[in-house]
Amino acid sequence: MLKSVPHHVAHHFEDADQEFDAAKIGMWLFLAQELLFFSALFVGYGVFRFLHPEMFLHASKLLSWKMGLVNTMVLITSSFTMVLAVWMTQMNRVRESIRLLWATAGLAMVFMVIKYFEYSSKIHHGYLPGSWFSAADAYEHLHLFFTCYFLITGLHGIHVLIGVGLILWLIRKSKQGLLHKDYYTPLEMVGLYWHLVDIVWIFVFPLLYLVG
Amino acid sequence: MASSHHIVPVKALIGTFIALLGLTAVTVLVTFIDLGPALNLVLALLIAGIKASLVLFVFMALRWDSGYNVLIVLSSFLFIALFAVFVIADFAFRDSIDPIEKQTFGLESPVKPLSEAHPYNAH
Amino acid sequence: MVHSASSSVNFFKASSGWRSWLFTLDHKRIGIMYLVSIIIAFGLGGLFAMALRLELLSPSPILFSAKEYNQLFTLHGAIMTFLFIIPSIPAALGNFLLPIMIGAKDFAFPKLNLASLHIYILGSFFLLASLFVGGVDTGWTFYTPYSVETDTSTVMTTLGVFILGFSSILTGINFIVTVHKMRVPGLTWMRLPLLIWALYSTAVIQVLATPVLAITLMLLIVERVFGVGIFDPALGGDPVLFQHFFWFYSHPAVYIMILPAMGVISEIVTTFCKKNIFGYKIMAASSISIAVIGFLVWGHHMFTSQSPLASAIFSFLTFFVSIPSGIKLFNWVATMYRGNIDLKTPFLYFLAFLFLFFIGGITGVVLGALSLNVHLHDTYFVVAHFHYVMVGGTTIAFLGGIHYWWPKITGRMYSETWARVACGLIFLGFNMVFLVQFFMGSKGMPRRYYTYLDQFQPMHAFSTSGTWVLGLGFILVVFYLIDSLLNGEQAPANPWGGLTLEWRAASPPVLENFDTPQQVTHDPYDYENGSIPHA
Numbered sequence: 013m014l015k016s017v018p019h020h021v022a023h024h025f026e027d028a029d030q031e032f033d034a035a036k037i038g039m040w041l042f043l044a045q046e047l048l049f050f051s052a053l054f055v056g057y058g059v060f061r062f063l064h065p066e067m068f069l070h071a072s073k074l075l076s077w078k079m080g081l082v083n084t085m086v087l088i089t090s091s092f093t094m095v096l097a098v099w100m101t102q103m104n105r106v107r108e109s110i111r112l113l114w115a116t117a118g119l120a121m122v123f124m125v126i127k128y129f130e131y132s133s134k135i136h137h138g139y140l141p142g143s144w145f146s147a148a149d150a151y152e153h154l155h156l157f158f159t160c161y162f163l164i165t166g167l168h169g170i171h172v173l174i175g176v177g178l179i180l181w182l183i184r185k186s187k188q189g190l191l192h193k194d195y196y197t198p199l200e201m202v203g204l205y206w207h208l209v210d211i212v213w214i215f216v217f218p219l220l221y222l223v224g
Numbered sequence: 225m226a227s228s229h230h231i232v233p234v235k236a237l238i239g240t241f242i243a244l245l246g247l248t249a250v251t252v253l254v255t256f257i258d259l260g261p262a263l264n265l266v267l268a269l270l271i272a273g274i275k276a277s278l279v280l281f282v283f284m285a286l287r288w289d290s291g292y293n294v295l296i297v298l299s300s301f302l303f304i305a306l307f308a309v310f311v312i313a314d315f316a317f318r319d320s321i322d323p324i325e326k327q328t329f330g331l332e333s334p335v336k337p338l339s340e341a342h343p344y345n346a347h
Numbered sequence: 348m349v350h351s352a353s354s355s356v357n358f359f360k361a362s363s364g365w366r367s368w369l370f371t372l373d374h375k376r377i378g379i380m381y382l383v384s385i386i387i388a389f390g391l392g393g394l395f396a397m398a399l400r401l402e403l404l405s406p407s408p409i410l411f412s413a414k415e416y417n418q419l420f421t422l423h424g425a426i427m428t429f430l431f432i433i434p435s436i437p438a439a440l441g442n443f444l445l446p447i448m449i450g451a452k453d454f455a456f457p458k459l460n461l462a463s464l465h466i467y468i469l470g471s472f473f474l475l476a477s478l479f480v481g482g483v484d485t486g487w488t489f490y491t492p493y494s495v496e497t498d499t500s501t502v503m504t505t506l507g508v509f510i511l512g513f514s515s516i517l518t519g520i521n522f523i524v525t526v527h528k529m530r531v532p533g534l535t536w537m538r539l540p541l542l543i544w545a546l547y548s549t550a551v552i553q554v555l556a557t558p559v560l561a562i563t564l565m566l567l568i569v570e571r572v573f574g575v576g577i578f579d580p581a582l583g584g585d586p587v588l589f590q591h592f593f594w595f596y597s598h599p600a601v602y603i604m605i606l607p608a609m610g611v612i613s614e615i616v617t618t619f620c621k622k623n624i625f626g627y628k629i630m631a632a633s634s635i636s637i638a639v640i641g642f643l644v645w646g647h648h649m650f651t652s653q654s655p656l657a658s659a660i661f662s663f664l665t666f667f668v669s670i671p672s673g674i675k676l677f678n679w680v681a682t683m684y685r686g687n688i689d690l691k692t693p694f695l696y697f698l699a700f701l702f703l704f705f706i707g708g709i710t711g712v713v714l715g716a717l718s719l720n721v722h723l724h725d726t727y728f729v730v731a732h733f734h735y736v737m738v739g740g741t742t743i744a745f746l747g748g749i750h751y752w753w754p755k756i757t758g759r760m761y762s763e764t765w766a767r768v769a770c771g772l773i774f775l776g777f778n779m780v781f782l783v784q785f786f787m788g789s790k791g792m793p794r795r796y797y798t799y800l801d802q803f804q805p806m807h808a809f810s811t812s813g814t815w816v817l818g819l820g821f822i823l824v825v826f827y828l829i830d831s832l833l834n835g836e837q838a839p840a841n842p843w844g845g846l847t848l849e850w851r852a853a854s855p856p857v858l859e860n861f862d863t864p865q866q867v868t869h870d871p872y873d874y875e876n877g878s879i880p881h882a
Contacts, residue, residue, distance in 0.1 A: 032229070033290075036289075036293065037290075037292065037293065037296075040293045040296045040297065041296060043296075043297070044296050044297065044299070044300035047297075047300045047301070047304060048300055048303065048304065051303075051304040051307055051308075052307075054304070054308065055304075055307055055308045055311050055312070058308055058311070058312050059311060059312055059315055062312055062315055062316065063315065065261060069261065077252065077255075081248070081252055084248050085245065085248065088241070088244045088245060088248065089241075091244075091279065091283055092237070092241040092244075092283075094283075095232075095237050095283045096234075096237065099231070099232070099234060099237065102231050203283075203284075204284055207279050207280075207283050207284045208284075210279055211276045211279050211280070214272050214275045214276050214279070215269075215272045215276070217248075217251070217272075218251050218255075218268035218269070218271070218272055219268070219272075222251060222252065222255040222268060223261075223265075224255070224258075224261055224264055
């Protein structure tokens with residue numbers, strides 16, 4: 013059994029509840045900020061899709077919806093393992109929680125590996141926008157779709173990688189016995205972040221891979 | 225304000241997980257039925273919206289959380305919607321009032337529709 | 348983290364050495380470091396302003412080439428906006444005062460607070476570094492397509508602003524959480540001082556709007572470095588899209604700049620009239636509604652570039668945002684009625700604010716009218732309008748706030764006589780610079796021009812001469828405030844007879860703000876029932 017280390021409330025708080033609630037409001041505000049951060053990319057997508065509807069229809073077919081589907085499943089499953097990891101810690105089953113965290117990080121890496129194969133195939137076909145863009149049979153302004161594709165999935169991918177880093181940090185903290193049923197704020201906060209990454213992908217999948 | 229240490233029942237978590245996978249399958253299937261691009265898009269966004277709400281309210285436990293946190297999330301989605309609607313509406317109506325102004329007042333708008341200003345842009 | 352047993356030491360003396368400042372978690376020290384940074388930024392931005400006004404003394408070249416002139420006004424705008432006005436009241440005064448005014452020991456997240464200061468410093472290095480690698484000449488708005496084509500260092504500058512954005516977001520998150528969770532017993536929402544309401548509304552905008560600026564500037568950098576074509580019509584993109592993205596942040600950002608100023612003004616007017624604010628609830632509600640409506644009017648910066656329908660809608664919505672501002676103005680005037688007015692320096696700044704913000708606000712309504720805007724768009728009328736709001740409103744309120752809380756922050760009094768003289772000079776100089784610009788603008792003088800028709804020269808020369816009076820006023824402020832630090836007499840805990848919580852603390856406050864736990868039993872400005880601390 014892992015030994016639990018009691019948590020000390022920071023000096024400027026009255027009690028642990030106040031500390032926890034503060035952390036939670038702060039996290040939700042941060043997530044709202046993240047949503048707005050992504051929003052401009054989606055609005056840009058909307059504008060370009062409005063301006064070039066046929067091109068988007070065509071371009072979407074150049075992406076592999078199967079890969080997108082697999083990645084969606086992977087990410088949803090990782091969200092599920094994450095929420096279970098929180099639940100296990102709430103039940104004070106820290107060892108199971110650590111295993112679930114490893115599973116979450118593993119699934120995230122599977123997501124990134126699939127992403128890597130997707131990216132390299134797109135780059136190979138000359139779909140990388142800017143001076144690299146060389147798709148010969150391209151629809152007019154095809155690069156705009158791929159600009160949206162690379163920017164949105166790229167920014168999302170960075171968030172996934174940051175998430176993996178945070179999950180590894182949680183595993184370390186859990187092993188040290190710092191997270192247990194009386195104190196699991198970092199775990200819950202990273203969980204919220206990880207679900208947000210999932211939510212963004214839930215919108216990315218139909219908008220990029222399943223246009224028509 | 226009540227402290228928000230709520231433990232979500234595991235059954236709800238499993239149910240949500242299955243629902244998310246199911247809805248993902250539905251999104252893919254719907255794409256193969258051609259309802260016209262507009263309706264397909266609306267349907268895709270609707271399903272994505274339901275999935276996102278499931279994640280928000282169950283996985284992220286917003287259903288049991290304080291009203292203020294719900295307000296934060298709702299207002300950010302609201303502002304994103306306003307952002308998108310106004311910007312896309314601007315692009316949609318670039319050339320719509322010009323004819324009225326021309327007919328009624330003989331005025332020319334200083335704004336040219338994108339396709340007119342940049343003829344190479346039109347397909 | 349320092350757990351000080353003897354908390355009754357004042358925070359200046361609690362520890363020493365540069366590390367104790369640069370890595371402090373004390374919100375008061377962080378506030379003071381912000382204050383010093385933004386005053387340096389203000390000095391720098393002011394110098395650029397003096398230089399570019401000097402160039403405009405005559406239509407023919409004097410000191411600078413046209414390109415250098417473009418760089419001057421760009422840097423003036425970028426520095427004043429991103430390094431001075433946006434962080435001025437929230438990050439400097441707000442950081443110092445917000446926890447004290449709600450009776451807390453510190454912010455909810457002291458480390459985040461320190462991080463936001465460090466990010467601010469990092470961002471300003473990037474922004475200022477662009478000075479040495481070719482400057483930037485796009486105007487502070489970085490409009491495409493020019494910002495993509497120019498040979499100056501747009502990337503360095505926008506990267507700086509991108510970084511500064513995160514500082515602003517972190518401050519905002521901290522403010523909201525702190526107001527929610529850290530209030531002392533008895534301090535209900537309807538008993539919050541109006542400065543706190545204003546800072547809270549500001550924080551909402553900071554959190555919800557700033558990320559859009561960050562992503563917009565990132566897109567601009569991507570566009571410039573990789574040429575992906577999102578803002579380039581030749582490649583199927585659209586430059587007006589950039590304007591939409593930019594103003595979706597930057598219009599609400601205007602309220603980031605003015606809302607805290609309105610809060611400061613409410614504090615000053617009640618204390619120096621010894622009277623409850625007129626219409627407390629509507630004052631609080633108007634702050635929140637300005638923040639919300641402020642998100643719906645960004646298109647009024649684009650009347651000449653977007654679709655006529657969008658312009659009509661945005662013009663209509665713009666009038667709504669003037670309602671809560673108007674309510675505030677009336678309520679300040681009504682607060683003075685039958686008040687026990689004490690004409691100290693902060694109150695003089697309040698009067699200056701009232702006058703200048705009225706002009707700035709009412710010309711804003713003029714510009715919000717679509718038909719007039721098309722005529723006045725991009726003229727000196729617009730320049731004069733936003734300077735009346737940003738300088739006449741925010742900077743004057745910032746100065747008023749500095750004078751009001753100076754004894755609390757430093758524990759020293761300043762020379763009342765010199766402060767009044769400086770206030771007069773600043774008021775006079777400011778009006779000399781900008782009042783004529785309304786006339787020039789309505790006669791068609793375009794903004795950002797290096798040269799102009801001869802008929803404008805007398806007015807340009809008069810405007811330039813005003814900058815010298817204004818500059819003298821600011822220098823005077825610096826002098827007597829430094830003198831106050833060195834030779835000023837010890838300030839009492841409550842020199843003005845204020846009723847809000849910060850006047851219960853010592854001057855300067857002790858390490859964790861109060862020696863004893865505080866409790867609130869009355870409304871913030873209830874001079875009839877509340878007892879004035881240390882009176």
